[in-house]
Structures are given as structure tokens and as C-alpha cells.
Amino acid sequence: LPTASKPTVIAVDDDHSIRRALRNQLRLAGFNVLVFDSGQRLLRRKLPRTNACLLLDVYMPEMTGVELYQRLTAAGRQMPAIMMSARDDDETRGLMRHAKAAAVLFKPFDEKTLLAAIRKVLRKQADGPHGRNAPKSVAPF
Amino acid sequence: MGGTRRRAWRHFEGALFVFRNYFLALFHMVRVMIGAVSVSRQAVGRADSMGSSVIPRLSAGGGSRRGRPFAGGNGSSGHKRERFELLVDQLSTAMARASVDEIEDQINHWLSRIVSALNVDRGTVWETTASKNGFVSKYWWARPGVPGLPPKMLSARISPWITEKISRGESIAFSSLRELPKSSAALKQFLKTHGPKAMAALPLEVGHEVIGGLTFGKFHGPRDWRPRELQRLRIVAQIFAAALGRKQASLQMMKIRDELVVASRRSTLSQLTASIAHELNQPLAALLSNLGGLARLLSQENHKPAQACSTVRNAIADTKRAAEIVKRLRNMFRAGEIVREPLEVGPLLREVVKLVANESMFRRVALRIGDLADPLWVFGDRIQIQQCVLNLLMNALDAAAQAKTPSPQVDVTAEAYQSGWIELTISDNGTGLDSEIADRIFEPFVTTKTNGMGLGLLVTRSIVERHGGKIWFSPNPYGGSKFSFTLPTAYGMGETARRRAPEVSARTSDLGHGAERRNMEQLGDAGKLG
Numbered sequence: 001l002p003t004a005s006k007p008t009v010i011a012v013d014d015d016h017s018i019r020r021a022l023r024n025q026l027r028l029a030g031f032n033v034l035v036f037d038s039g040q041r042l043l044r045r046k047l048p049r050t051n052a053c054l055l056l057d058v059y060m061p062e063m064t065g066v067e068l069y070q071r072l073t074a075a076g077r078q079m080p081a082i083m084m085s086a087r088d089d090d091e092t093r094g095l096m097r098h099a100k101a102a103a104v105l106f107k108p109f110d111e112k113t114l115l116a117a118i119r120k121v122l123r124k125q126a127d128g129p130h131g132r133n134a135p136k137s138v139a140p141f
Numbered sequence: 142m143g144g145t146r147r148r149a150w151r152h153f154e155g156a157l158f159v160f161r162n163y164f165l166a167l168f169h170m171v172r173v174m175i176g177a178v179s180v181s182r183q184a185v186g187r188a189d190s191m192g193s194s195v196i197p198r199l200s201a202g203g204g205s206r207r208g209r210p211f212a213g214g215n216g217s218s219g220h221k222r223e224r225f226e227l228l229v230d231q232l233s234t235a236m237a238r239a240s241v242d243e244i245e246d247q248i249n250h251w252l253s254r255i256v257s258a259l260n261v262d263r264g265t266v267w268e269t270t271a272s273k274n275g276f277v278s279k280y281w282w283a284r285p286g287v288p289g290l291p292p293k294m295l296s297a298r299i300s301p302w303i304t305e306k307i308s309r310g311e312s313i314a315f316s317s318l319r320e321l322p323k324s325s326a327a328l329k330q331f332l333k334t335h336g337p338k339a340m341a342a343l344p345l346e347v348g349h350e351v352i353g354g355l356t357f358g359k360f361h362g363p364r365d366w367r368p369r370e371l372q373r374l375r376i377v378a379q380i381f382a383a384a385l386g387r388k389q390a391s392l393q394m395m396k397i398r399d400e401l402v403v404a405s406r407r408s409t410l411s412q413l414t415a416s417i418a419h420e421l422n423q424p425l426a427a428l429l430s431n432l433g434g435l436a437r438l439l440s441q442e443n444h445k446p447a448q449a450c451s452t453v454r455n456a457i458a459d460t461k462r463a464a465e466i467v468k469r470l471r472n473m474f475r476a477g478e479i480v481r482e483p484l485e486v487g488p489l490l491r492e493v494v495k496l497v498a499n500e501s502m503f504r505r506v507a508l509r510i511g512d513l514a515d516p517l518w519v520f521g522d523r524i525q526i527q528q529c530v531l532n533l534l535m536n537a538l539d540a541a542a543q544a545k546t547p548s549p550q551v552d553v554t555a556e557a558y559q560s561g562w563i564e565l566t567i568s569d570n571g572t573g574l575d576s577e578i579a580d581r582i583f584e585p586f587v588t589t590k591t592n593g594m595g596l597g598l599l600v601t602r603s604i605v606e607r608h609g610g611k612i613w614f615s616p617n618p619y620g621g622s623k624f625s626f627t628l629p630t631a632y633g634m635g636e637t638a639r640r641r642a643p644e645v646s647a648r649t650s651d652l653g654h655g656a657e658r659r660n661m662e663q664l665g666d667a668g669k670l671g
Contacts, residue, residue: 015423017459021430024452028437059419061502086422087415087503107426111433 007122008032008052010079012042012068014060018107022055029115039068047077053102053121054081058092066099080121084109228258229373229380236384241391244384245280252282255377259357261364262287263337266345266381267296267307267354275304276354287360288335296354299336300328307344307354314341314371317363339364343374345382352389355381398603399479405600406528409535410474416499421466428459469495472524473531479522481608483631486517486555486563493530494553497538501551504542508534511554519563520631525604532597533567533624539590540571540622561630562610568623579614601626 009031011022019035026033032052036042038060054072056065063071069081083101085092086108096104102124103117232251239247252264263283267276275297278290296304302325306313315321316339318329332338337358345353355378410417435452438445473496494510501508519526534551541549551569558564574582574589581587583602588595605612605626612626 015427017427017455017462018423018430020455021427021434021459024448025430025434025437028434028441059499059502085419086426087419089415107422108429109426110429111436114430114433 005051006030006032007118008034008048009055009118010034010036010042010047010052011055012036012039012060012065013057013084014038015057018057025111025114026118029111031118039063039065039071042068043071047079049077049079050125051122052079053118053125054079055118056081056083056101058083058085058095059087064095066095069099069101080125082117082121225258225370225373228254229376232377233380236380239384241388244388248280248381248384249282251381252280256282256284256357259370260359261337261339261357262360263289263358265290265356265358266385267356268385269308269352270295273308275301276307279353299331300325302328303342307342308351310344310346310349310351312341312343312371312375314366315339316365336360338362339366341366341371341374343378345378345385347382347386352382352386401596402525402528402600402604405532405596406474406524409528409531409597412535413496413500416497416503417466417470419499419503421463424459424462424466428456428463431456431459473527475524477524479525481520481522483518483520484523484526486519486565487513489519489523489527490530490553490555490565493527493534496531497534500535501538504538505549506538506541507548507550508538509550509552511552513555517555517557517563518631519628521608521628526608526628529601529604529626530565530567532601533626536597536624537567537569537571537622540573541569542571544571544621546570546620557630558627561632562627563630564625564627566623566625568617568621570617570619570621573616573621574614579616582614583612 009026011019011026011033012035013019013022014037016037019037023033023035034045034047036045040063054069056068058065065081065083065085069083072079080102081099082103082105083096083099084105084107085096086106088106093104102121105113105117232255235247235251236244248266252266256262256264263281265281266279268279269275270277275295277296278292278294281290283289296307302322303313318332318338321329321332337360339359339362340356342354342356344351345355355374357374431452435449435456438449438452469492473492490510490513494508498508530553534553537551541551549570551567553565553567555563555565578587578589583598584595585599586595587598602612605628608628610627610629612624615623615625617623
């Protein structure tokens with residue numbers, strides 16, 4: 001497959017070993033992978049706009065995944081996001097819901113779950129109003 | 142919401158249980174004290190009321206019929222009785238004065254004196270077994286040449302008959318084996334070869350509860366027990382019982398205090414469940430992700446042994462990290478023996494900070510540990526000291542998070558305090574305490590939290606004080622609260638601990654003892670030259 005058509009997963013996690021593992025795993029599964037250790041670093045970078053999704057850890061020291069997502073949205077850089085957390089409780093689920101995450105994952109998750117979430121989110125994006133698969137023109141009648 | 146309430150209720154139940162035990166122990170102690178006072182009054186009253194009509198009848202009846210030595214009221218036995226009475230008085234005074242720690246030594250000492258004064262061969266104090274199926278030998282004293290007792294000898298194995306009588310609160314005295322009932326032929330046989338030929342056995346009672354027994358045996362030949370003598374022995378038994386009861390109550394109190402410390406630790410642990418699960422899930426997630434990648438690497442037939450190898454290595458590192466977390470938690474929350482040892486403050490604090498790092502992240506509080514320029518060493522129990530730091534840290538996190546300041550923050554610092562002491566301080570920039578609450582903050586059930594029992598600081602104080610230190614509250618000059626406590630320095634740990642003392646003296650002398658400081662400096666210089 002040509003590299004350009006590979007979807008991109010942009011993962012943000014403050015945990016080094018998780019970044020390392022996710023990068024290897026997702027590359028082997030056929031994705032382009034970008035990893036960041038904090039929201040601040042991601043905000044400074046130019047990101048692909050289509051055929052890409054975010055994989056955001058909720059609890060990070062300086063800026064939470066939820067805040068990062070809100071900042072991106074506010075800056076007009078919409079992108080579907082999967083929220084992930086090692087903490088599974090009402091409070092965290094509430095945060096994720098509030099952030100309008102396209103999918104949620106609780107660590108530890110297996111590859112099947114991870115890939116299913118990524119594919120679902122990418123498909124949604126492609127079918128969405130600005131997506132690749134969106135109808136080019138709408139019939140007036 | 143429901144979860145929070147359930148959790149709060151569980152805490153409440155746990156604390157309630159601990160407090161129930163606490164009050165039961167208090168009640169027991171009070172009962173022992175009241176028992177001791179009323180018992181000695183009764184005993185004296187009863188001894189006096191025995192009077193002349195009872196004693197002559199019994200002693201004449203027993204004595205003249207068998208015609209044994211010591212029987213009857215001749216001059217020499219009268220003299221002996223007086224000496225024994227004096228001894229009982231002394232015993233009473235000594236036991237009343239003895240601290241709980243001295244009771245054991247006192248009992249051993251007085252057993253020997255009573256055995257000598259009674260002209261018997263062995264005296265034994267028995268304790269009721271935990272399962273209440275009899276007694277075990279606890280203290281004994283025997284004349285040279287007289288057999289002792291193996292430790293924890295079960296009384297029921299020697300004589301179920303005597304054991305049962307004493308358990309019911311009855312006394313037994315026999316002057317010779319011939320007086321034993323026919324039913325106890327086995328006992329008779331045993332005593333004939335091994336045991337005493339005459340014996341007095343009395344229950345040790347606190348209130349109406351038999352907590353043990355007291356026995357005196359004569360191994361060589363028979364011995365008569367005069368009623369007056371038995372009366373005195375009953376008083377001895379009451380004095381011993383009161384002392385042992387006091388000791389038991391104190392042990393129970395200590396046990397309950399330890400339980401409270403452990404219960405408080407467990408309650409803190411339950412508050413940290415979410416962050417502990419979070420901490421453990423991180424390496425597990427990395428592990429699962431690494432293994433997912435590895436499976437793909439091995440199945441795709443794109444053999445990249447180097448990449449597979451590094452993935453396995455990463456997975457191993459993740460597993461070790463998970464195991465490390467479990468080990469750290471076990472270390473922190475085990476309820477084992479209290480071990481006092483030299484401890485370096487830095488690693489000790491860092492371990493606790495690591496434990497609450499996630500919690501502070503969840504609550505968006507910046508948690509900082511101050512620079513420890515020199516290694517500081519304290520002497521104490523690691524788990525208990527960490528529990529103090531943990532309690533104070535959790536309180537500080539609560540206070541900082543609730544205050545809704547733009548940048549909530551908690552600081553942990555440690556420094557040399559006065560010669561021989563290290564001060565640890567946990568401060569927050571939260572709402573602080575009203576002066577009215579601040580004065581009572583170390584008392585039980587005083588809390589500013591809606592879901593707290595107000596036991597954390599009580600336990601913290603009890604731990605600090607058991608280490609010989611002190612704990613205090615002061616308002617944080619930058620807003621919020623500051624809790625400090627001191628622990629003894631562990632001397633001889635590296636050069637630092639030894640060097641530290643003069644340094645600190647020099648600092649305190651800043652407050653106006655200029656001359657002293659100069660002397661210190663001179664001393665320091667002299668030291669260098671030497």
C-alpha cells in the first residue's frame with residue numbers, strides 16, 4: 001500500500017512505555033503513527049487533517065486529554081478522538097462523555113479492541129460531512 | 142454517588158468496629174481497677190469476720206484428729222501467721238506500685254517469697270487459655286531440687302478435676318493424697334510419683350471472670366492448710382489477679398491501638414484504590430500492547446528477530462514494573478511487627494509521594510518534594526512513619542483540591558530540627574483551618590471533611606508520640622495549612638548525622654546566642670586542625 005493512503009493514529013500519553021508499545025503495535029498493524037508525551041507538544045505540531053484520528057490518554061499531568069481535545073476543537077482542528085484511561089470509574093467516564101469522544105478505551109485493552117475502535121472512528125470520519133466518502137454534491141430535490 | 146456513600150459507610154463500619162473494641166478494653170480496664178479495690182476490701186472484711194469461732198473449730202478438727210505438725214494454734218505457727226500477714230501487706234503495696242511492665246518480675250519475685258514463707262516447695266501462676274478449656278502454667282518458682290513445670294503445661298492434662306473446680310471459681314486444698322476423692326485415682330497416682338503431696342489451688346478472678354489459677358505444692362510429705370492461711374492465700378490470689386488483669390487489659394489496649402493504626406492504614410488504602418488500579422493498569426496496558434505487536438511480528442512472516450527481541454524485552458520491563466508496584470504496596474500496607482531501624486528520609490518520602498502521585502494528578506494538585514541537600518536519617522518504623530506522611534499528604538491534597546485556587550499545591554520537606562531531631566513538614570495552599578478547629582484537630586472525631594471520621598490525625602499523632610516525637614499545626618504563611626512532626630535522628634548513619642548536630646546548634650544560636658555560635662565555630666575549626 002502506498003504510504004499516503006495509510007491512516008494516521010496520533011497517540012498522546014505521558015507514560016513512556018505505553019507510547020513505545022503503542023507505536024510499535026500500530027505500525028505493525030499498518031498505521032502511520034505519531035506519538036507525543038504531552039498535549040503541549042502536540043499543539044505545536046502540524047497534523048494531518050484527514051484519514052487520521054487521535055488516541056488520547058485522559059489523565060496527564062499538565063493538560064488532560066479532554067482539555068487537549070477541547071483546545072484542538074476550539075482552534076478549528078477537528079479530528080475524531082479515542083479517549084483512553086487506566087482509570088475506569090464514573091468520574092472518568094463522565095469526563096469522556098463530556099468531551100464527546102468518538103470511542104473510549106480502558107487500559108489494559110487488547111489489540112482487537114484497539115483496532116476495532118480505530119477503524120470505527122476512521123470510518124465515521126470518512127463518512128462524515130467533510131470526509132472522503134461524503135457525497136460530493138447534494139441533490140436539490 | 143451511591144458508590145461514594147457505600148464507601149463512606151464501609152469506612153464508618155470499620156471505624157465503628159475498632160472503636161467498639163477500644164471501648165470494650167477501656168471498660169475492661171475500669172472493671173479491673175474497680176475489681177481490685179473492692180476485692181481487697183472484701184478480702185480484709187472476710188478475713189476479719191472469720192474470727193475466732195471458725196478458725197479454732199476447723200483447725201482443732203483437722204489438726205487434732207490427724208495430729209500433724211503445724212496443726213493447731215501453738216506459738217510457733219502463730220508467729221508464722223504473723224510473718225505471712227506482713228508479707229501479704231508488702232505484696233499488696235508492691236503490686237499496687239508496680240507498673241504494667243514490672244508486673245511479671247514482681248510475680249516471679251513474690252512467688253518465691255510466698256513459697257518460702259509458707260514452707261512449701263513450689264508456687265505456680267496459671268493463665269486461662271485462649272480457648273478457655275483450662276489453664277497453662279505461666280510463672281512458677283520451685284525450691285532447688287523440686288521439679289519445675291514445662292512451659293505452657295496444660296492443667297487439664299494433669300488434672301481435669303482440679304481444672305474444672307478452679308474454672309468454676311472454687312478453691313481446693315488437700316493435706317495429703319489420701320484426701321483426694323476416689324474418682325481421681327489417676328491424679329493420685331501421678332502425684333505420688335511426680336507431683337506435690339499436699340496442695341492449695343485457688344482461682345484468679347477479675348470480677349466474676351476466672352483469668353487463671355494459683356497453686357502451691359508441698360512435695361516432701363503432707364502439709365495442713367489452716368483456714369486463716371487459706372484466707373491469706375485468697376488475698377494473695379486477689380492481688381495477683383488484679384495485677385494480671387491490669388497487665389492483660391494493658392496488652393489488649395496496646396493491641397487495639399495497633400489495630401486502629403492498621404485499620405486507618407487500610408482505610409487510606411481504600412481511598413487510593415482508584416489510583417492504585419490506575420498505576421497497575423499502565424504497565425499492564427503496555428504489556429498487552431507489546432504482546433499484541435509481538436504476535437503480529439511472529440505471524441506476519443516478516444521475520445525481524447531484532448525487533449521481536451526488543452519487544453519481548455519491553456514486555457519484560459513492563460512486567461517487572463507491575464511487580465514492583467505490587468511489592469511497594471505490600472511493603473507499605475503490610476500489618477507486621479513494628480521494627481525500628483535507621484531510615485533515610487529521602488527514599489522514605491519519595492515512596493509515599495509515588496503512591497499518591499496519581500491521586501494528586503487526578504485532583505490536579507502539584508505535589509512537590511523539597512530538596513534534601515544532605516541525606517537525613519531518622520530512627521523508627523518505616524511503615525508507620527510512611528503512614529504518618531501519607532495521612533498528612535492525603536489531608537493536604539484534599540485541602541488543596543477543595544480550595545479551588547488556580548494552582549493548588551502541596552509541599553513535602555524535611556530538615557534537621559534540633560540536635561537529635563529531624564522535622565518533616567507537609568504544607569498545602571488550601572483553605573486552612575479555623576483557629577477553633579485548629580486547637581482540637583488532633584482529637585478524635587474532629588474533622589473538616591464531610592466523609593471523614595477524624596481518626597487519621599489521631600493515629601498520626603499516636604505514631605509520632607510513640608516514636609518520641611511531637612506533631613503540631615501552624616497556618617501556612619502563604620495561605621493553607623502546615624503540619625510538622627519530629628522524629629529522632631538515627632546517629633551513626635554516615636558522617637552527616639554526626640556532623641548535623643553542631644550545625645543545628647549553630648543555627649538555633651542565631652536567635653541570640655552569638656557567643657555560643659562562635660564557640661561552635663571554633664570547635665569546628667579545632668576539629669578540622671585536629
